[in-house]
Amino acid sequence: MSTTTTASPNEAKLWGGGKSPFNSEYGKVMMWYFLMSDAFTFGAFLISYGTVRFSTNGWPNSNEVFRSFPFAPDGVHAPLVFVSIMTFILIISSVTMVLAVHAGKNMDKKGVVRNMIWTIIGGLAFLSCQAWEWNHLHSEGAWWGMNPFLNADGTASSTNFTNFFFTITGFHGFHVFSGVVINIIMLIMTLLDKFEQRGHYLMIEKAGLYWHFVDLVWVFVFTIFYLL
Amino acid sequence: MSHSHTDQEAHNKEAMAEIKKVTIILSVFTVIELLLGFWMMGMTSVGLKLAVKGTIVILMMAKAFYIVAYFMHLKHEVKNLIMTIVVPLMLFLWFIGAFLWDGNSFRNLRNDYDPYFKEQATIKVEKKEGEHGAAKQEAAEVKEIAAPAEKH
Numbered sequence: 001m002s003t004t005t006t007a008s009p010n011e012a013k014l015w016g017g018g019k020s021p022f023n024s025e026y027g028k029v030m031m032w033y034f035l036m037s038d039a040f041t042f043g044a045f046l047i048s049y050g051t052v053r054f055s056t057n058g059w060p061n062s063n064e065v066f067r068s069f070p071f072a073p074d075g076v077h078a079p080l081v082f083v084s085i086m087t088f089i090l091i092i093s094s095v096t097m098v099l100a101v102h103a104g105k106n107m108d109k110k111g112v113v114r115n116m117i118w119t120i121i122g123g124l125a126f127l128s129c130q131a132w133e134w135n136h137l138h139s140e141g142a143w144w145g146m147n148p149f150l151n152a153d154g155t156a157s158s159t160n161f162t163n164f165f166f167t168i169t170g171f172h173g174f175h176v177f178s179g180v181v182i183n184i185i186m187l188i189m190t191l192l193d194k195f196e197q198r199g200h201y202l203m204i205e206k207a208g209l210y211w212h213f214v215d216l217v218w219v220f221v222f223t224i225f226y227l228l
Numbered sequence: 229m230s231h232s233h234t235d236q237e238a239h240n241k242e243a244m245a246e247i248k249k250v251t252i253i254l255s256v257f258t259v260i261e262l263l264l265g266f267w268m269m270g271m272t273s274v275g276l277k278l279a280v281k282g283t284i285v286i287l288m289m290a291k292a293f294y295i296v297a298y299f300m301h302l303k304h305e306v307k308n309l310i311m312t313i314v315v316p317l318m319l320f321l322w323f324i325g326a327f328l329w330d331g332n333s334f335r336n337l338r339n340d341y342d343p344y345f346k347e348q349a350t351i352k353v354e355k356k357e358g359e360h361g362a363a364k365q366e367a368a369e370v371k372e373i374a375a376p377a378e379k380h
Contacts, residue, residue, distance in 0.1 A: 014308075022309040029309065036313055043320055047327045054331030057339070057349030063269055079269070084262050091258065095251050098299050102243055106236075154352040212299045216292055223288040227265045228281055 031206045035213045038175075042217050045171065046224055049164045058151030060161050062226050065142075065149050070132055083226045086129045087218065093122025094215040097183075101208040104201025109190060112204060116187040119211065123180035130173050134166070142166075165225060172214070172221050179214045182207050250298045257287045 014021050022029055053059055063079035072078065096118040103111025141148035147162040186207045195201045264280050264287075271277050297303040302310055338345040 021306070023306045024309060032309070032313055036316060039317065040319075043323060047323055050324070051327045051331035054328050055334040055338075057335065057346075080262055080265050084258070087258055088255070091251075091254050094295070094299055095247065098247050102240075102247070106240065150353055153349075155349055156351070156353045209300055212295055215299075216295045219288055219291050219295065223261065223284060227261060227268075227284050 025202055027206055028202065028209070031209050035209060038213065039217075042168075042171070042220070045164075045168050046220060049168065049224065052160050052164070056158070056160065058153050058155045058157060060147070060149040060157050061152035064152070065137075065161075066133075066226060068136055080226065082129070082133065083222060086126055086133075087222050089122055089126045089129065090215050090218050093119050093126070094212055096122065097208045097211045101201075101205050104195070104204040107196075107201070109193075109196060112190050112195075112201060113187065116183060116190065116204075120180055120183050120187065123176055123183065123211075127173065127176055127180065130169065130176075134169075137162075137165075168221060169225070172217055175214050175217065179207075179211050182210060246298060250294050253294055254291055257291050261287050 066083060067077050067079045069076060069078045069082050096115045100112050100115035100119060103109075103115060137143075142162045142165075144163055144166050145159050147157055147159045149157060149161065151157045186204055189195065189203065190201075195203060261284050264284055268277060268280050271280070302313070339349075
């Protein structure tokens with residue numbers, strides 16, 4: 001068939017065998033599909049939060065709940081300040097991850113090591129902030145099954161708010177934690193010249209996809225819990 | 229790769245410019261979100277509040293797009309790969325719409341047919357400050373009164 005130029009010749013060649021139709025490595029494609037399924041898990045959590053919030057008459061005011069700051073005196077009212085710092089930490093660590101992936105594409109080992117270290121530091125900083133916030137909320141009497149905060153209109157609230165908050169930020173925090181562990185493993189493998197021997201830094205790209213996904217989820221969690 | 233040395237350098241410069249641009253966009257959008265959040269605190273008008281919340285959601289979606297398209301490089305992948313990821317995610321359109329609608333409908337039904345549920349939303353509670361015990365006890369009480377309402 002030498003005259004099949006009418007339909008879409010490129011596509012026929014693309015799937016005709018002998019080359020990668022997605023022009024991507026197997027592990028990277030599978031990482032994408034894993035992240036897609038993880039997006040549905042987080043989506044289900046956040047949508048159930050929305051459903052329960054919509055089915056309830058009152059809801060606590062997030063600006064009243066998340067208003068403190070480390071080392072600040074008791075009773076300080078600084079809503080959104082601490083969480084915006086957490087958000088920027090995660091954005092910056094996402095940027096250093098992009099720079100690590102970029103350095104990997106150029107086979108620049110030094111650049112990969114430097115940026116991976118910054119990314120790990122950012123991840124640990126975020127986890128520390130979250131640990132402080134959880135500890136602070138717990139000291140105020142908030143936990144799974146315990147909600148000391150009243151609804152915004154002064155009526156009694158159920159424990160739905162704290163249950164969802166600790167479950168969803170906990171699940172996200174667990175993702176950050178595993179991301180930091182993966183990044184540390186990638187850093188060690190880089191230092192051991194594993195990727196130099198393989199001739200490519202594709203593993204850094206895959207770890208990078210996971211790390212960006214963690215940042216992506218935080219964009220939604222941050223907006224939904226702290227702003228809306 | 230048949231890139232010459234200068235080609236590679238030009239490509240590097242382009243990639244770095246893109247990273248810089250996206251970083252600035254993400255930071256600016258976050259700052260706008262926070263400013264809107266601060267502005268919304270003292271807001272009494274329900275309609276205006278809803279409009280601000282809508283703006284925040286749009287900014288959130290824009291940030292998500294920039295992270296996925298540029299930081300995760302999805303925009304530079306083959307179109308077929310993009311479609312296998314984006315098309316299944318369209319399920320979220322139904323997922324979000326249906327469930328928020330359902331939650332809203334459930335609240336309206338309970339307000340219509342469950343006088344106790346409606347009454348609870350009008351009784352103000354004294355705010356208990358500070359003490360751990362008080363907070364825990366209050367939470368327990370709330371749990372008790374919430375339980376029968378959920379049996380419907």
